[in-house]
Amino acid sequence: MPTDLDRLFEHLRFPSISTDSRHVADVRANAEWLKGQFLAMGLQTELHETPGHPLVVARNEQIAGRPTVLIYGHYDVQPVDPLELWESAPFEPEVRDGKIWGRGGADNKGQHFVHLLGAEKTIQEEGQLPLNVIFLIEGEEEIGSPNLVPFLKEHVDDLACDIIAVSDTGMVAPSVPTLGYGLRGITCLEVTVKGPSGDLHSGVYGGCVANPATAAARMIASLHHADGKIAVEGFYDDVIALEDWEREMWAQVPGATNQDFLATTGSPVPFGEPGYSMAEQLWARPTVEVNGMGGGYQGEGSKTVLPAEAMFKLSCRLVPGQDPDKVQQQVEDHLRKHLPTGVTVEIYKGHSGKAYHNDPHSIYGKAAQAALAKSFGREPVLIREGGSIPIIQDMKEILGADSLMLGLALPDCQIHAPNENFAVENFEKGIEMSRELLKELSKI
Amino acid sequence: MPTDLDRLFEHLRFPSISTDSRHVADVRANAEWLKGQFLAMGLQTELHETPGHPLVVARNEQIAGRPTVLIYGHYDVQPVDPLELWESAPFEPEVRDGKIWGRGGADNKGQHFVHLLGAEKTIQEEGQLPLNVIFLIEGEEEIGSPNLVPFLKEHVDDLACDIIAVSDTGMVAPSVPTLGYGLRGITCLEVTVKGPSGDLHSGVYGGCVANPATAAARMIASLHHADGKIAVEGFYDDVIALEDWEREMWAQVPGATNQDFLATTGSPVPFGEPGYSMAEQLWARPTVEVNGMGGGYQGEGSKTVLPAEAMFKLSCRLVPGQDPDKVQQQVEDHLRKHLPTGVTVEIYKGHSGKAYHNDPHSIYGKAAQAALAKSFGREPVLIREGGSIPIIQDMKEILGADSLMLGLALPDCQIHAPNENFAVENFEKGIEMSRELLKELSKI
Numbered sequence: 001m002p003t004d005l006d007r008l009f010e011h012l013r014f015p016s017i018s019t020d021s022r023h024v025a026d027v028r029a030n031a032e033w034l035k036g037q038f039l040a041m042g043l044q045t046e047l048h049e050t051p052g053h054p055l056v057v058a059r060n061e062q063i064a065g066r067p068t069v070l071i072y073g074h075y076d077v078q079p080v081d082p083l084e085l086w087e088s089a090p091f092e093p094e095v096r097d098g099k100i101w102g103r104g105g106a107d108n109k110g111q112h113f114v115h116l117l118g119a120e121k122t123i124q125e126e127g128q129l130p131l132n133v134i135f136l137i138e139g140e141e142e143i144g145s146p147n148l149v150p151f152l153k154e155h156v157d158d159l160a161c162d163i164i165a166v167s168d169t170g171m172v173a174p175s176v177p178t179l180g181y182g183l184r185g186i187t188c189l190e191v192t193v194k195g196p197s198g199d200l201h202s203g204v205y206g207g208c209v210a211n212p213a214t215a216a217a218r219m220i221a222s223l224h225h226a227d228g229k230i231a232v233e234g235f236y237d238d239v240i241a242l243e244d245w246e247r248e249m250w251a252q253v254p255g256a257t258n259q260d261f262l263a264t265t266g267s268p269v270p271f272g273e274p275g276y277s278m279a280e281q282l283w284a285r286p287t288v289e290v291n292g293m294g295g296g297y298q299g300e301g302s303k304t305v306l307p308a309e310a311m312f313k314l315s316c317r318l319v320p321g322q323d324p325d326k327v328q329q330q331v332e333d334h335l336r337k338h339l340p341t342g343v344t345v346e347i348y349k350g351h352s353g354k355a356y357h358n359d360p361h362s363i364y365g366k367a368a369q370a371a372l373a374k375s376f377g378r379e380p381v382l383i384r385e386g387g388s389i390p391i392i393q394d395m396k397e398i399l400g401a402d403s404l405m406l407g408l409a410l411p412d413c414q415i416h417a418p419n420e421n422f423a424v425e426n427f428e429k430g431i432e433m434s435r436e437l438l439k440e441l442s443k444i
Numbered sequence: 445m446p447t448d449l450d451r452l453f454e455h456l457r458f459p460s461i462s463t464d465s466r467h468v469a470d471v472r473a474n475a476e477w478l479k480g481q482f483l484a485m486g487l488q489t490e491l492h493e494t495p496g497h498p499l500v501v502a503r504n505e506q507i508a509g510r511p512t513v514l515i516y517g518h519y520d521v522q523p524v525d526p527l528e529l530w531e532s533a534p535f536e537p538e539v540r541d542g543k544i545w546g547r548g549g550a551d552n553k554g555q556h557f558v559h560l561l562g563a564e565k566t567i568q569e570e571g572q573l574p575l576n577v578i579f580l581i582e583g584e585e586e587i588g589s590p591n592l593v594p595f596l597k598e599h600v601d602d603l604a605c606d607i608i609a610v611s612d613t614g615m616v617a618p619s620v621p622t623l624g625y626g627l628r629g630i631t632c633l634e635v636t637v638k639g640p641s642g643d644l645h646s647g648v649y650g651g652c653v654a655n656p657a658t659a660a661a662r663m664i665a666s667l668h669h670a671d672g673k674i675a676v677e678g679f680y681d682d683v684i685a686l687e688d689w690e691r692e693m694w695a696q697v698p699g700a701t702n703q704d705f706l707a708t709t710g711s712p713v714p715f716g717e718p719g720y721s722m723a724e725q726l727w728a729r730p731t732v733e734v735n736g737m738g739g740g741y742q743g744e745g746s747k748t749v750l751p752a753e754a755m756f757k758l759s760c761r762l763v764p765g766q767d768p769d770k771v772q773q774q775v776e777d778h779l780r781k782h783l784p785t786g787v788t789v790e791i792y793k794g795h796s797g798k799a800y801h802n803d804p805h806s807i808y809g810k811a812a813q814a815a816l817a818k819s820f821g822r823e824p825v826l827i828r829e830g831g832s833i834p835i836i837q838d839m840k841e842i843l844g845a846d847s848l849m850l851g852l853a854l855p856d857c858q859i860h861a862p863n864e865n866f867a868v869e870n871f872e873k874g875i876e877m878s879r880e881l882l883k884e885l886s887k888i
Contacts, residue, residue: 184647188746197710203628203831206731206761208705208722210715213734213756214668220661226784228654261652266641271654271786278652287650290657291749296736297757302632302794304759305735312657313741315748317650340670342715350746387647 004117004431005095005424007037011075011109012093012102018053018076018143027053027139030075034137041120043135050147053139057158060129067444068132069437070161070401072391073112073168074141077104078416085418098424105422107415111167111408112137114427118434130442134161141168145391152398161401162444163364165437166392167430169407172381173255174423177372177433180405181360182283182384183392185318187328188350191335192311193219193295195343200306209306210342213295216310219345222338223288223314223331228272230288232334240321240357242284246382250279253381255411264411283384287317288331315350317386324352353390358402367440368404375433406433448561448875449539449868451481455519455553456537456546462497462520462587471497471583474519478581485564487579494591497583501602504573511888512576513881514605514845515563516835517556517612518585521548522860529862542868549866551859555611555852556581558871562878574886578605585612589835596842605845606888607808609881610836611874613851616825617699618867621816621877624849625804626727626828627836629762631772632735632794635779636755637663639787643740644750653750654786657739660754663789666782667732667758667775672716674732676778684765684801686728690826694723697825699855708855727828731761732775759794761830768796797834802846811884812848819877850877 002010014030017023031047031054038045038058045058053076080090080103088094093102100110115135122129136159138148152159171178195212196205225231250256258270261278272281295310297303316327332347339345359365360382372380385405392403408426409415446454458474461467475491475498482489482502489502497520524534524547532538537546544554559579566573580603582592596603615622639656640649669675694700702714705722716725725731739754741747760771776791783789803809804826816824829849836847852870853859 186647186748188748190746195711200709201831202731202733202735202759203630203761204829205705205709205726206733206759206830207729208714208716208725209709209711210672210713211733213737214664217661217664217734217737217756218668218670220658221665224658224662226662228785261649265644265649265653267639267653267786268788269654269786270652272652281652282649285651287646289646289650289655289748289750290661290740291646291747292740292742292751293657293661293754294738294742296734298736298738298755302634302757302759303735304630304632304733306733307736310737311742312661313746315646315650315746317647341672342711342713344712385648386650387645 008100008110008113008427009093011113012104013091015091016076016104016139017079018140020079027076031056031139034075037116038135041123048151050151052147055139055151056135056137058135060133063132066131067163067441068134068161069441070134070136070159070164071112071115072164072166072395073115073137074108074139075137076139076142077107078142082418087419095424099421100424100427101419101421103420105420106409106413107420108141108168110422110427111430114167114408114430115165115434117431118438121431122435122438130438133438134159148391149394149398152394156398159399161399163441164395164401164403165406166403167406167408168389169385169405170409170411171407171426172253172383174410175376176254177376177378177380178407179360179365179368179372179380179382180385180407181365181382182320182357183355183389184386185322185324185353185355186315186388187318187324187352188313188315189328189331190311190313190348190350191216191219192309192346193343194309196306196308199308202304202306206306210340211306212343213307213310215340215343216293216295216312218340219335219338220290220293220312223334227274229274230286232288232330234330235286235327238321238323239286239319242280246284247280249382250283251277253279253383282386284319286319286322289315291315318355320355320357322355324354328352353388354393356393356396363444364402364404364441367444368406368437370440371433371436372406374436375429452544452554452557452871453537455557456548457535459535460520460548460583461523462584464523471520475500475583478519481560482579485567492595494595496591499583499595500579500581502579504577507576510575511607511885512578512605513885514578514580514603514608515556515559516608516610516839517559517581518552518583519581520583520586521551522586526862531863539868543865544868544871545863545865547864549864550853550857551864552585552612554866554871555874558611558852558874559609559878561875562882565875566879566882574882577882578603592835593838593842596839600842603843605843607885608839608845608847609850610847611850611852613829613849614853614855615851615870616697616827618854619820620698621820621822621824622851623804623809623812623816623824623826624829624851625809625826626764626801627799627833628830629766629768629797629799630759630832631762631768631796632757632759633772633775634755634757634792634794635663636753636790637787638753640750640752643752646748646750650750654784655750656787657751657754659784659787660737660739660756662784663779663782664734664737664756667778671718673718674730676732676774678774679730679771682765682767683730683763686724690728691724693826694727695721697723697827726830728763730763730766733759735759762799764799764801766799768798772796797832798837800837800840807888808846808848808885811888812850812881814884815877815880816850818880819873
C-alpha cells in the first residue's frame with residue numbers, strides 16, 4: 001500500500017513541462033494519472049481536451065442543499081534549466097532535511113495533492129464528502145492558462161460554486177498558517193522615444209539635438225516624487241484605503257517586517273510612499289515600476305553616440321478600487337504631458353488585469369481560518385499578495401465566486417528555480433487543513 | 445605620365461585598414477609607396493617603425509631664417525563593411541558625378557595628397573620650397589594614434605615647427621572654403637546604479653524596494669534643466685564666451701543654419717541651452733550627453749522584473765576654458781549629490797581630452813585665410829568643430845605649435861561609411877590651396 005508521500009512522488013515524477021513541446025506526452029500522461037486518482041476515489045472524472053493540454057475535472061455526486069466548493073490547481077510545471085544547479089534530479093523526488101525536493105513539489109502538485117488526499121481520507125472515513133466538491137486541475141498555468149477562460153465560460157453551469165479554494169500561494173513563515181485574501185492587479189505600457197533620424201556622433205551634433213535617452217530618463221523621473229510617491233495625476237484617486245485591522249495584523253506577521261524584506265531582497269533601506277511599512281507597500285499600495293529601459297551603446301568601453309531612440313517598459317501593480325484601463329490612460333496622459341522638447345513618443349498599451357480582494361471575515365473566510373487554525377495549531381495570519389494571479393479574478397468574474405488562498409509554500413521553496421521544495425510538515429498539515437476545510441464549509 | 449588623379453588612385457587602391465591584422469602588409473605597402481612619392485620629390489624621407497604601423501616623415505633641406513610648417517595626415521583607413529552597400533568597390537576608385545569614390549578619398553588620403561602635390565608642383569616650378577616643410581603622415585589615426593604621442597615626444601627637436609597644417613576636417617558646403625580654429629574636448633563617465641542583490645519580481649516586491657532603473661533615470665534627469673541647460677553646479681564657470689565676430693560670422697555660414705542642422709540630423713526642432721543657435725551650441729558650448737543607458741528587460745514583450753542594477757554612459761563635450769578633470773569631478777559630485785534613496789552607485793571615470801582653440805586672426809591664420817581665398821575664389825568662413833581631434837591638442841602640447849584646420853571634405857563625403865567620396869573640385873582646388881599656403885607662410 002503506497003503512502004501519501006509515495007503517491008505524491010508518483011505525481012512529481014511526470015516531467016509535465018507545459019511550455020516544452022517535447023513533453024506533450026508527459027503532460028498528458030500526468031493528466032491521465034491524475035484522472036486515475038480521482039476515479040479511484042469514486043469521483044466522476046473527465047479529461048477535458050483543449051487546443052493545448054487537457055484539464056482534469058472531478059466531482060462527487062450532487063448533494064442537494066449543501067454548498068459547493070471548487071478546488072483549483074495545476075499539474076503542469078516550469079522548465080528545469082539550469083539542470084546543473086539541482087542538488088537532486090528534478091523529476092526524481094526525494095526527502096532531505098524535512099523537505100520534498102523536486103520540480104512541482106510546491107508549484108503546484110504538492111499543494112493541490114493535499115486537497116485530493118484530504119477529500120480521499122474524508123470519503124474513506126465518512127463514506128462520502130460532506131458537501132459538493134469540484135476539482136479543476138489544469139495543465140497550462142505555467143504558460144498563462146490560455147484555454148482556461150474559454151473552458152470556464154463554456155462550463156459556467158457545470159462549474160457553478162459558492163466558493164473556490166486555491167493552494168498556490170505562500171505561507172509567510174514555517175508553521176504560520178496563512179490566508180490570502182487579496183492580489184494586486186497589473187497594467188503595462190511600453191514607451192519608445194525618438195529623436196534624430198539616425199544615431200548621431202555626440203561630438204559633431206551633441207548639444208543642439210534632443211537626446212532621446214535623456215528625454216526617456218526625464219519621463220521616467222517624472223513618474224515619482226523623490227520619496228517614492230507616484231506623481232501621476234489621479235493615480236491614487238480610486239485606491240481603497242487599508243483598514244485598521246489590516247495594518248495591525250500585518251505589523252505582527254512573522255517574516256513580513258521591514259527587516260525581513262530587506263534581508264530577502266538585499267535592498268539597503270526601505271523605500272516607497274511615505275507612511276507605509278514595506279508589507280503595506282507590497283500588499284495594498286499601487287506601483288509604477290520600470291521593468292526595462294535602454295538606449296544607445298551599452299557594451300564595454302565608450303562609443304560617443306547620440307542615440308536615435310530610447311525605450312522603457314513600465315508595469316503598474318494595482319490595488320482594489322483601481323481600474324486598469326483608467327490607470328493605463330492616466331500613465332499615458334502623464335507621459336505625453338511630460339514629453340520633453342525635441343523628441344516624439346510612441347506608447348504601446350500592454351496587458352492588464354484587475355486587482356483581486358475578498359473579505360476574509362466572510363462566512364467562507366471564517367471557515368478557512370478555522371481549518372487553518374485547527375490543522376496548524378495556531379491562528380492564521382491574513383495577508384494579501386503583491387503579485388497578480390489573473391485566474392483568480394477570471395474565476396470571480398465568470399463563476400461569481402471568491403477564492404480562499406490557502407498558501408502552503410514557504411518563502412524558500414524555490415518555485416520556478418532549481419531545487420524547488422515543499423516542506424513535509426506542510427504536506428501533512430495541508431492534508432489535515434483540507435479535511436477541516438471541507439468540514440467547516442459543509443456547515444455553512 | 446600619370447595625372448594627379450591617377451596618382452591619387454594609386455594611393456587609394458591600397459586597402460590600408462589599420463584595425464584589421466589581415467591588412468598589416470597592405471598598410472606597410474602603402475607607407476612604402478608614399479615614401480617613394482616623397483623621395484621622388486627630392487625630400488629626405490624616412491619610414492619610422494613603431495610597435496604598430498609605420499609613420500612616414502619627409503622634409504626638405506633646412507632653409508635658414510624661414511618658418512617651418514608641419515603637414516600632418518594619415519594614410520590608414522577605416523574598414524569597409526558593409527561591403528554590399530558600396531556602389532563601386534571601395535579600393536577600386538573611380539570618378540562619377542564630379543566625385544572620387546573610394547575608401548580614404550576624403551579620410552584622409554585625398555586630403556593629405558593635395559599637400560604632397562602642392563609641394564611637388566612648387567618644387568617643379570620654383571626649384572625648391574619657399575620655407576621649411578615637414579610631412580608627418582601616420583598609419584594609425586583610425587585606431588586612435590596609439591604610437592603618435594611617443595613618437596612626437598622622442599622627436600621634439602626634429603619636428604620643431606612654427607605652425608601645423610592639417611586637412612582632415614570638413615568644408616561647410618561646396619565651394620565654401622573653411623578654416624577651422626577650434627575643437628571641443630571630451631570627458632567620459634560610466635555609472636552603475638545598484639539596488640537589490642538580484643533581479644526581483646515586480647509584483648512580489650515592487651513598491652518597497654528602490655528600482656535602480658528609476659534611480660538611474662532620476663540621476664540622468666537631474667543633469668539638465670528642462671530647456672537643455674546643464675544643471676551641474678559650476679559646469680559653465682570656466683567657459684570662454686563666444687566673441688561677437690564669431691556669432692556674426694556663424695550666422696552667415698552656408699550649411700550651418702538651424703534649418704540645415706535639422707535637415708542633416710532629422711531632429712524635429714532645435715534644442716539646447718537657450719540663447720544660442722544650433723551652430724553656436726555645437727561649436728562653442730559644452731554638453732552632457734547620454735551615450736547609452738540600460739537596465740532590466742529590453743527584449744520583446746514584457747517581463748515583470750525589478751532589475752538589480754542599471755547603467756548609463758555619459759560624455760561631456762568641452763569648450764575652451766574648461767578643464768576636463770575638473771568637469772569630470774563636477775559631474776561625479778553632482779551625480780553623488782543627486783543619488784536617490786535606496787540605491788548605491790559606482791562611477792568610473794573614463795578618458796578625457798582638452799578642447800582646442802587658436803586665433804584665426806593670427807599671422808598664421810591670416811596666411812591660411814589668404815590661401816583658401818585665392819584657391820577657392822571667395823573669403824573663407826571661420827568655424828570651430830563639435831567633435832574632438834586629440835592629436836591636434838597633443839601636437840600643441842608637445843610641439844608647441846597651433847594647427848590650421850584646412851578642411852576639404854564635404855558634408856556628404858560619407859567618411860567611415862560606405863560610398864566615401866571626395867569632390868574632384870576640392871582635390872584640384874586643394875592642390876592650389878596648398879601651393880598658396882606655402883607661399884603665404886613663407887612670407888611670415
